[in-house]
Every structure is written in C-alpha cells, then in structure tokens.
Amino acid sequence: MESRVPAILFRNLKLLDPRWTAARGGYEVLVEGATIKEVSDKPIKASGARVVDCGGRTLMPGLIDCHVHVFLSEVNIRNLEAVPLTLLTARAADLMKAMIDRGFTTVRDTGGADWGIKTAVETGLIPGPRLFISGRAIGPTGGHSDSRRRTDTGPNCGCCNAMVYAMAIADGADEVRKTVREQMRQGADQIKIMCSGGVASPYDPLDSLQFSPAEIAAATDEAKNFGRYVLAHAYTPEAITRAVSNGVRTIEHGNLIDAKSAKLLASKGGFMIANLVTYFVMKERAAQFGMTRDMLDKNDLVMDGALRSLEICKRAGVEVGYGSDLLGQLQVEQSCEFIYRAEVLKPLEIIRQATLVGAKILRQEGKLGVVAPGAFADLILVDGDPLKKLELFLDQGAHLPVIMKAGQFHKNTLR
Ligand code: ZN
Ligand code: ZN
Secondary structure, three states: OOOOOOOEEEEEEEEOOOOOOOOEEEEEEEEEOOEEEEEEOOOOOOOOOEEEEOOOOEEEEOEEEEEEOOOOOOOOHHHHHHOOHHHHHHHHHHHHHHHHHOOEEEEEEOOOOOHHHHHHHHOOOOOOOEEEOOOOEEEOOOOOOOOOOOOOOOOOOOOOOHHHHHEEEOOOHHHHHHHHHHHHHOOOOOEEEEOEOOOOOOOOOOOOEOOOHHHHHHHHHHHHHOOOOEEEEEOOHHHHHHHHHOOOOEEEEOOOOOHHHHHHHHHOOOEEEEOHHHHHHHHHHOHHHOOOHHHHHHHHHHHHHHHHHHHHHHHHOOEEEEOOOOOHHHHHHHHHHHHHHOOOOOHHHHHHHHHHHHHHHOOOEOOEOOOOOOOEOOEEEEOOOOOOOHHHHOHHHOOOOEEEEOOEEEEEOOO
16 A cells, blocks of 8 residues: 655755765755655755755764664673573664664664564664664684583574574584575675674684684675675784685774785775774773673773774775674663764764765665765754764764654654
8 A cells, every 4th residue: 555655855954965075055855755856955846845944953864883783682792691582672672763863774783683673673663773684693613603601512592592593603614604595595684704702702712713714705605696795703903814805895893903904905895894982881881781801801902902993994995884883781872983983083084984984885875874866865963063063973862853764754853
C-alpha cells in the first residue's frame, strides 16, 4: 500500500555540505520521500510542501559512526555470557535510539548486529540509525573473538550467550572461508576479522598476530567474490601490514600504526577507523563497570598511540573514518570522539571524517554524508555552526532540534 507523504521544504538555514569549507547562507533543501530532491541557493517552488523554518540554524548531513557494537551492551563484555538474546535485543533498541538521538543517522556495526535487528530498524519497529552489519566478528581459536573461559573446552552454545552470538571462531583457510560465507548468507554488509590481540579479551597479548596470511586472504577473497569487503581489528604495524597485504580494506583502531604501514594502507586505497574516545573513557570509567586490571593494562598500551595515529595517517594520506567502539554503559560518550580528535585535527577535517569519509567506507558516496539531490534525506539541524564549535554535537543531541532519517523526522522540536 502506498501513501503519499507531502514533500518537506527546509528554509531559512545555513547549509553545511561537508564538501565545502564553510556553511553557506541562502540555501533551501527539498525532501521528497526518502531522498533529497533539490538543493538551491534560490527559493525553491514546491506548492503543497510542508515548510520547516530553520531559524537560521545549520543544516548538515546526519553523522556516520563506522565502528559501533549495538549488541555489546556491557563494559566488561564477559558479563554478556549470561545475557539472553531477548534481553540483548531490548538493550540494543535502547542503545540505537540514543545513537540517532545524538545525530548518528548511520552506523557500521563491527561485530554482533545481525539481519534481525537491522530489519527491525528498517521496518520502523525500533528507532535507530541505518545499520551496516558484519554479523559475527571472526577470529582464530584463542584470539580476540574467542570468548571462552580457560576452563571451557568445547564450543559454547550461542542461544543464551550474547558473546558467542556476536563472535565466531574459525581456524584454517577453509574454515575461515566457510564462516565468511555464512555471515554473508545471513546478510552481512561487510566482514569483520581479528588480526591482532584486543583490549577487552583477557587472554590474547595485544601484539599477538591472529589470522595467518592464508586465512586473511581466504576471507578477503570470499568477501570480494560476494561484493563485500573485509575490515580488520588490528593495533600493531605488523598486524596492519599483514592485513592490508592480504586484501583487507579498512583497519579498525590502528593505534600503533607507523609511517611504513600507513604508507602501505594509503597505497591500497584503504581506510583507518580510529576510536580515541574509548581508550580515554575506559581509563577513567571502565573499572566501575567491572572491567578487569589485565584489560585496563592493555588499554594503557594503546592509548598513547591514539592521537599520534591520526597525525601519521594524515601525513601518509590515509583517510580516517569516525569511530567510537564504546561498550555498554559508556556509549553515552559517542560524540566525544569529535572533541578528542580536535587536539590534532581541524573541525572541518573531523566533520568530513564523520560524513564524507564514512560514506566512502560504506561505499555510499553521493547517497550518504552529503546534502545533494539523490542522496538519502538523512539530515540534522544544529543550533549554531559546528565548524566553530564541535561541542554542539555533545549533550545527547540537545543542540540538534531536527533529526531526519530517510525523509522521516526522528525528532523535530521546531513545530
Ligand atoms: Zn576491535
Ligand atoms: Zn570494536
């Protein structure tokens, strides 16, 4: 059944298309259905359109966070072993609503989110951002995605253990190939693999090299065959080099990247998704939510590299996407990534990372991250100019009176 929704005309605004270097006055934007129909610096004629007077505020594309986990709803993720999938889903609904409330109209889930939760958002059952899902994050036995305790021997059942549901174990190229195919069969938009140790897993050293070159190559080959790509969790230059040399397209975290591995990543047209906020916030607040000493020690190892990694990538010409990677109760700090990055980058660079670069990473150039005809009508209205004040993105969306996704108002306090 088709119902005709009237067009929506935004006027009296400053337009911030991140391809520009500043917001421009005198523009109007017409939305029809799920997409932007017209953008003009002259008044747009649209009889019958519902007019939104923006009161001189700044209209810009919705934000894109390329590294979230909507299902990892505990700071100490080991607590998830006793969280059933029903409760996990209910919590994810809460976390996703908070994300779109903060102006993130698109997120890339890097392990956990499945086609079920994606469908729930797409069909309007749950308010939330557009989801690009990875299904289960795949790693080797004993690696970052092996959630078993040392006393567990066989595989754990995933039906009442959220950690098993979010992560998969595969060993050897053939098993990796099969597991990658399985994620894609279940609707994964991209494939997540583990190439180095991690902070939130207690038993694998941070500098351990996880999947072998042959295993990584099997994953990237399969993903490519299916029209997908592979993202890799990797901290060290060795892990980054191994991943990128074997076809990985995006490096997650990358805190300890050096000039040489950054140059390699740039030469392949790859991306890095940094997430400074999680290290700083974990240091301050994770212990109160039960994160253990051995995890926090690993956090210290990578924290120092975080700001430096942005400068190294900039010098090497690696494009960096916006990421947060916050777990559970700490996800409220998602927008603070803007502020941490501002220590070494200009506001325009960071806003581009959270829009244009995000769209490239998601292979949605021209559809997301811009305000242009034919793009999805994913828009936010800001109480001021974020190029002058990134803090406007803070406070859980308090400075965003309008949030629209696919032409539908998630929020509109201007009426
Ligand atoms: Zn990771
Ligand atoms: Zn992550």
